[in-house]
Amino acid sequence: xxxxxxxxxxxxxxxxxxxxxxxxxxxxxxxxxxxxxxxxxxxxxxxxxxxxxxxxxxxxxxxxxxxxxxxxxxxxxxxxxxxxxxxxxxxxxxxxxxxxxxxxxxxxxxxxxxxxxxxxxxxxxxxxxxxxxxxxxxxxxxxxxxxxxxxxxxxxxxxxxxxxxxxxxxxxxxxxxxxxxxxxxxxxxxxxxxxxxxxxxxxxxxxxxxxxxxxxxxxxxxxxxxxxxxxxxxxxxxxxxxxxxxxxxxxxxxxxxxxxxxxxxx
Amino acid sequence: xxxxxxxxxxxxxxxxxxxxxxxxxxxxxxxxxxxxxxxxxxxxxxxxxxxxxxxxxxxxxxxxxxxxxxxxxxxxxxxxxxxxxxxxxxxxxxxxxxxxxxxxxxxxxxxxxxxxxxxxxxxxxxxxxxxxxxxxxxxxxxxxxxxxxxxxxxxxxxxxxxxxxxxxxxxxxxxxxxxxxxxxxxxxxxxxxxxxxxxxxxxxxxxxxxxxxxxxxxxxxxxxxxxxxxxxxxxxxxxxxxxxxxxxxxxxxxxxxxxxxxxxxxxxxxxxxxxxxxxxxxxxxxxxxxxxxxxxxxxxx
Numbered sequence: 001x002x003x004x005x006x007x008x009x010x011x012x013x014x015x016x017x018x019x020x021x022x023x024x025x026x027x028x029x030x031x032x033x034x035x036x037x038x039x040x041x042x043x044x045x046x047x048x049x050x051x052x053x054x055x056x057x058x059x060x061x062x063x064x065x066x067x068x069x070x071x072x073x074x075x076x077x078x079x080x081x082x083x084x085x086x087x088x089x090x091x092x093x094x095x096x097x098x099x100x101x102x103x104x105x106x107x108x109x110x111x112x113x114x115x116x117x118x119x120x121x122x123x124x125x126x127x128x129x130x131x132x133x134x135x136x137x138x139x140x141x142x143x144x145x146x147x148x149x150x151x152x153x154x155x156x157x158x159x160x161x162x163x164x165x166x167x168x169x170x171x172x173x174x175x176x177x178x179x180x181x182x183x184x185x186x187x188x189x190x191x192x193x194x195x196x197x198x199x200x201x202x203x204x205x206x207x208x209x210x211x212x213x214x215x216x217x218x219x220x221x222x223x224x225x226x227x228x229x230x231x232x233x234x235x236x237x238x239x240x241x242x243x244x245x246x247x248x249x250x251x252x253x254x255x256x257x258x259x260x261x262x263x264x265x266x
Numbered sequence: 267x268x269x270x271x272x273x274x275x276x277x278x279x280x281x282x283x284x285x286x287x288x289x290x291x292x293x294x295x296x297x298x299x300x301x302x303x304x305x306x307x308x309x310x311x312x313x314x315x316x317x318x319x320x321x322x323x324x325x326x327x328x329x330x331x332x333x334x335x336x337x338x339x340x341x342x343x344x345x346x347x348x349x350x351x352x353x354x355x356x357x358x359x360x361x362x363x364x365x366x367x368x369x370x371x372x373x374x375x376x377x378x379x380x381x382x383x384x385x386x387x388x389x390x391x392x393x394x395x396x397x398x399x400x401x402x403x404x405x406x407x408x409x410x411x412x413x414x415x416x417x418x419x420x421x422x423x424x425x426x427x428x429x430x431x432x433x434x435x436x437x438x439x440x441x442x443x444x445x446x447x448x449x450x451x452x453x454x455x456x457x458x459x460x461x462x463x464x465x466x467x468x469x470x471x472x473x474x475x476x477x478x479x480x481x482x483x484x485x486x487x488x489x490x491x492x493x494x495x496x497x498x499x500x501x502x503x504x505x506x507x508x509x510x511x512x513x514x515x516x517x518x519x520x521x522x523x524x525x526x527x528x529x530x531x532x533x534x535x536x537x538x539x540x541x542x543x544x545x546x547x548x549x550x551x552x553x554x555x556x557x558x559x560x561x562x563x564x565x566x567x
Contacts (some may be wrong), residue, residue: 053439079441092439094432097425105429106440108422118425161440 002029002052002169002201007061009047021047023225023263024061029169032199034216036206036246043222045205049173052203054078066168083200085163085175086153091121092158096148099138102146103127106161130160134190152183156190163194170195172204188215209241219244223252271520273397279516280404281465282484283447284411286492286508288334288458289485293502295419296451297431298345301482301505303459305363306337308478310460312370318378323385327464334460335453337363342449367475375474384468400469407465411458418454419501427451428501459485463562480534487537488512490544 009022021044029035039045051058053076062071070078086092093102104119104127124142132139134156138149146154153177162170172191176184188211195202195216206212212219218232221244228251231239276316285307292300310330317326338361368374378384390399429437430447438444458480467473489504491545496503498532515537522533 074443076441076443079439084439086435086439091433091435094429094436096432097429101425102429105422105425105442108425114423115421118420118422198401 001031001064001066002027002203003064004028004048004052005049005062007048007063008059009044009051009056010059012139020225022051022058022061022220025222025226027220027227029128029201029203032201033218034202034204035218035220036204036212036216037220037222038206038209038212039222042224044225045222046173047225048205048222049084049171049205052078052169053082053084053171081168082171083167083169084171085158085162087174087177089151089154089158089178092161093146093154096145098143099131099149100124100127100142102157103161103164106230107164127160127164130164131156134160138185150183152187153161153181155179155187158189159191163198163200166198166200170199170200170202172202172206174207177207191215201224209244213239213241213244221248223248228252270397270527271524273401275516275520276513277404277469278401278520279513280408280467280509281342281462281469282488283408283466284458285294285481285485286509286512287411287415287505288455288462289482289506290489290504290546291415291451291455291458293486293489295428295431296448296455298352298452299356299482299486300452300455301365302337302341302359302452302456303351303356303482303485304478304480305360305367306334306456306460306478307463307481308332308367308475309337309363309370310474311467311477312367312376312475313460314464315376315378315467316370316372318384318468319376319382321383323383323388323468326468327385327461330464330467331457331461334463335457337460338452338454338456339449340444341456342452345452346448350474358526364475364537367478371473374476375472378468378471378473380471382471384471385465386468404465404469407461410518411461412509415454415458415505416502419530421446423450425458427454480537483534483537483541484515487541487544488515490541491515494544534558548552 003014004025004027007022007025009020011017011019011021014016025044025048037045037048050056052063054070054073054077057072062069064070065078065081094105097105100119104123107123107127108116108118127141128139136153138153138156146157149157159175162197162227175191176187179187191204192215194200206215213236219236220227220230222228229247289303291304292298310333312332314330315327317323317329341355341359342359344350345352350358386400386403389403390396392399394402405520419428426437426442427447427450429440429442430444430451434444463478466477488511489508490511491514492507492509493504495510495514496507498504519533522528522536528536
């Protein structure tokens with residue numbers, strides 16, 4: 001279970017560029033809950049993710065995960081229980097290492113001592129089997145350097161790296177945004193399969209409102225460092241993209257400002 | 267070349283290959299040009315010579331390795347915990363080591379007299395001729411090191427260090443301590459560099475405070491020459507190509523000293539030019555590509 005209480009983060013404090021990215025945000029995710037996050041440009045979605053992952057510390061507030069206070073834990077310690085896929089496909093994998101090596105790196109940390117061999121046959125077979133489930137032909141390219149793969153393929157490898165050892169929390173930060181529409185849809189399907197298969201508590205930022213409403217069980221909208229609404233259950237099932245935008249305009253008295261998002265709504 | 271000169275070049279080639287392995291780790295695997303090298307080579311040389319002069323040649327080699335690892339740890343600490351720019355961190359350690367090295371040597375140079383034991387003499391005590399002992403031990407030290415580094419970079423920690431040099435963001439997100447891995451990599455790199463220095467000190471029976479000048483360029487030249495011949499492939503192949511590069515560099519060096527038209531002191535300048543040209547190859551390719559486009563564009567206009 002993830003619990004964020006009174007999260008405050010201000011950038012460039014005391015300068016003319018001061019920017020309050022989070023203003024006392026509260027958010028609680030139940031075990032196994034899949035929540036999608038939408039919001040206009042600069043709403044604080046990425047700041048929220050960075051704060052949870054530990055890229056920086058919150059100015060105020062606390063974060064607990066699975067009953068443990070992680071507010072002041074360093075990023076790499078949190079990463080033991082938090083998996084993260086970035087928007088940029090370049091960020092999640094080591095380009096000069098093979099698919100197999102990348103997967104082994106993610107897997108071995110939980111399974112052996114530091115001087116154990118990084119790759120063994122049994123695990124290699126496991127990685128192949130897991131990759132073949134996604135029907136992208138990656139299982140036949142285990143010795144290929146990840147830098148030679150397409151963005152979509154790299155995101156699938158990253159997803160698998162994050163979930164080989166089931167994390168307590170999975171953070172997906174617009175992980176399909178840099179992909180072409182067909183690949184994005186395929187990666188989204190794989191995401192749904194992985195999350196549902198392991199019932200991982202997941203927080204996913206997406207710029208695609210229709211997929212935000214159809215993926216997962218709950219949607220929250222962020223604006224100006226706060227959560228302005230939070231829908232789930234039957235209310236969410238009936239909701240259309242139009243409703244969501246109307247709700248936003250009603251709450252904030254301004255037009256929803258996310259160029260990509262408006263472009264993609266149908 | 268006379269056979270003595272050729273044997274000398276081969277022996278030194280193997281000893282300096284250990285330096286090239288160290289440079290390969292910092293420059294290619296960690297992706298940082300680590301100037302600590304210049305200081306840690308002399309540090310290894312000085313420590314090894316001082317301990318050997320006190321009558322413990324084997325301990326001298328081990329002490330040199332530990333000394334190098336310490337130097338690497340200092341640079342790692344400056345670079346990670348104190349957030350100093352990697353190149354500056356290396357320069358700081360390097361210049362600090364100058365005083366340390368003087369203190370260890372006791373003066374600006376130290377000669378090991380012929381009645382002192384060295385590891386090479388110990389080896390010839392096993393019933394080998396002098397030349398065979400020097401060659402055999404150089405090959406043994408180098409191959410042992412090669413086997414260890416190849417094994418190490420296939421272990422989990424080794425792979426974490428490789429990934430740290432490749433994509434630190436990903437490593438952090440995979441619950442690996444980037445600071446620890448960077449420091450560990452620098453320790454290993456400088457331990458090898460100092461090992462090389464320590465072995466060279468006993469080989470030439472002489473340690474000089476300025477011996478370290480240009481070692482980074484020598485190591486880089488070895489790595490780059492090796493890559494030019496074998497190509498950039500896996501880490502394992504990389505270490506072998508560093509060995510080949512070190513050997514070729516040593517032969518060029520020996521030829522230049524013995525037969526070249528220019529005096530021996532020009533060699534560092536020649537090395538610097540070789541390294542500069544090799545590192546500039548991507549730029550040359552870029553300009554060649556642009557020139558091609560311009561010519562093609564002229565045709566279509």
